[in-house]
Amino acid sequence: GESVGLHLPTLSVQEGDNSIINCAYSNSASDYFIWYKQESGKGPQFIIDIRSNMDKRQGQRVTVLLNKTVKHLSLQIAATQPGDSAVYFCAENKDDYKLSFGAGTTVTVRA
């Protein structure tokens, strides 16, 4: 069936280290993927997106990798900072209107 999920519900990372957040999806028809960050009391904040015709996209301190062979998506955060502490969601879209969200990974940055 269709689902977007994350491998781990929590991730603890030392400040300054790199973070890797993983997401698995099962719908091979999905062609657009987005990572959102949600801080406490806030709505999902767009971080970075990628289309299915790409396997890597870089932003400022973030990189998204897409492996369509194994239906896997990851978000890499370089030099993690305390402000990166949040819940991270991957979401998929298959050229329709709705986004399907995964369950989220809570990232905690240790000082």
Place this chain on the structure above:
Amino acid sequence: EPEVTQTPSHQVTQMGQEVILRCVPISNHLYFYWYRQILGQKVEFLVSFYNNEISEKSEIFDDQFSVERPDGSNFTLKIRSTKLEDSAMYFCASSTGTGGNQPQHFGDGTRLSIL
């Protein structure tokens, strides 16, 4: 940077009462959405709206729910007769288009508490 704004931030309502949640999408966006997030769960799609009509809705969006764009700036979600299980965060989102490279941008939500 333009943003989606939602009011009120918190709404407390008696079960069975009607509630209207309000949103002002980003001004040049054409597609509007409502999502909800029950405490501790993932964000769920409710409905999308384009060109003054519903373009897609989920199973959650039953006859108790309706959406409206009453003027050029507001986008509302109405729940006609609220139930306890309607308690959740409700997020409005908007986008310039659908699909790739046109991400949906979200407001900070309305926390709806049904008593």
